[in-house]
Amino acid sequence: xxxxxxxxxxxxxxxxxxxxxxxxxxxxxxxxxxxxxxxxxxxxxxxxxxxxxxxxxxxxxxxxxxxxxxxxxxxxxxxxxxxxxxxxxxxxxxxxxxxxxxxxxxxxxxxxxxxxxxxxxxxxxxxxx
Numbered sequence: 001x002x003x004x005x006x007x008x009x010x011x012x013x014x015x016x017x018x019x020x021x022x023x024x025x026x027x028x029x030x031x032x033x034x035x036x037x038x039x040x041x042x043x044x045x046x047x048x049x050x051x052x053x054x055x056x057x058x059x060x061x062x063x064x065x066x067x068x069x070x071x072x073x074x075x076x077x078x079x080x081x082x083x084x085x086x087x088x089x090x091x092x093x094x095x096x097x098x099x100x101x102x103x104x105x106x107x108x109x110x111x112x113x114x115x116x117x118x119x120x121x122x123x124x125x126x127x128x129x
Contacts, residue, residue, distance in 0.1 A: 016101035079119035
């Protein structure tokens, strides 16, 4: 079987993760599908800009895994750790309902896929935040 690839980014600002609420009422990491001829890093830089009007620098891969988005629809997820470049003044795009900065300690209290929460916690551990 073939699976689409989605590149996702973890950005932590003052102990809080940047998340976007999607149409399934879940909190999502910024990111999306890689385009032909695009590097994963450039994909993620573009997606942060399109989805949240935020500029980032890509630090490195956190993890990768197969994710069942909805029953029988799988996506291969690759998460990267990111750092903010410039000012933080996010704006929600038409792709999402809301932008939020969520405390890493409260991730278990929000509707977020387990893999995304795990990537956030892993990035926190890697960066010693």
